[in-house]
Amino acid sequence: MNNHRTIIALALAGALIALSGPAFAQEHEASPPPRVKWSFAGPFGKYDQAQLQRGFKIYKEVCASCHSLDMLSIGSLADPGGPGFSQAQAAAIASEYKIKDLDDRGSQIERAGRPADHFPAPFANELAAKAMNGGVAPPDMSTLAKARTYSRGFPWFMLDMFTQYQEHGPDYIAALLKGYKEAAPKGFKMPEGGHYNEYFPGHVIAMPPPLQPGQVTFDDGAPATIDQYANDISAFLVWAAEPHMVARKRIGFQVMIFLIVLAGLMYFTKKKVWSAVH
Template sequence: MKTMIKMVRSLAAVVALGVAATPALAAGKKIEMSYQYWSFAGPFGTYDRAQLQRGFKVYQQNCAACHGLSRVAFRNLAEDGGPSFTEDEAKAIAAEYIVMDGPDDFGDMFERPAILADRFPSPFPNEQAARAANNGAYPPDFSLLAKARAPQRGFPNFVFDIFTQYQESGPDYIYSLLMGYVEPPEGKEVPVGQYYNKSFLAGEFIAMAPPLYAESIEYTDGTPMTEEQYAKDVAAFMMWAAEPHLEDRKKMGFRVMIFLIVFAGMLYFTKNRVWRNVEH
């Protein structure tokens, strides 16, 4: 009887945890999510290098004017597991940016072209300047956004995610947000300077204007130049920026699982050999 009571209490705790993990927004407006196929999904997933390079191009041409990438260094663009730019290409990209350095011999700060060791500079000198340029809204930094803005899926989805290895809610949300600009429902009044977005996690209205338009960015590899493709490419790039060592982590995880399986087998056979002649 006591065992049964403990099992019921444990089940109740799990259900309560799932309810607590459900986004507060679910009690009001439920956002619309569009789940995409990603090359980096699953235990053996890897980044698509061509997609990362296209995503960086979308970021550079459409997003960099407002959104920073402060935790990413230019050298990361040429490192293993990333977009796989050559070192010369990464140097050329860095040279397009101006960073503040110093002090010099006279104690003054000075500007210079960025080098590989530098991180992407912020498009604004401070938060106040960023808000002043964006009608009071503060554009978030892109470095960790694919992890920081991943919607919680709640119970029982988070249980299923353990078995399906679903970890792509961040890029799925970014894609959904970028494609979520629609006409507001009849009778819904959109505040001045805001836009209606059916997938915005913080509510229905967003200060960011629709950033993507078909054929606004040129792809030279034959990839369709559509809003959907732009959104998917930049979401993949943001996932890499948030988790640049994803491939190494998955490789290490696979090695650990193989080791544990082999180790468990060795323990089993060792136990049988040691105790096979002992009466139980």
């Protein structure tokens, strides 16, 4: 019996050594983004309301000129667990948007937005978005924080299962926004219209550096730096992609407690039932 265990252990160890070499050699090029301390990380994580409000301001004043946020209704800004705007504030924000609609004669009109409207897109359609942006449409931002990631490599991706690290998206986006370099390193051939970014795969990104220090003024006195902007917009995008995360984690904790108690009771039931047979 012990013999077999040893053989299996040796085989496993051998396989791991054989496998991990090329796995590490494979990690290359774009450096892994530094980890940011997010308020929403971990099993009890919650969004920082002030941060989401700042992030929304950056979205509105900077990102929205190129990126759509199609799948969110404007009214969702007032949903529980989110940026914490009041219903009245959300309605006021909505009314600032012009929404294309039809009147009751069927003529095209523009009316003031309502909370049920989704955020209007900056371009009329995808072709227009492409034509205005050098051939590639800027991605929609509704699910962006879940659609971006970076490779953690073995064994970290396995450990992430237990540590619940899942902020790959915002870490990557925040790093990307901070990762622009004025000039590419010596010997790097930069194609026309490209921008050098430390964290973008291949380093050549079409999007020009979107954030400048002092570009957005915050009412809460938060510093007007690229670092601050990058973190705030990343947090906002996580909320946009996962608006019910706070409820999910709260309910998750209740479910966990229930299941652990249930499993405990089931265990003692099973023990009692089987006590006659053993």
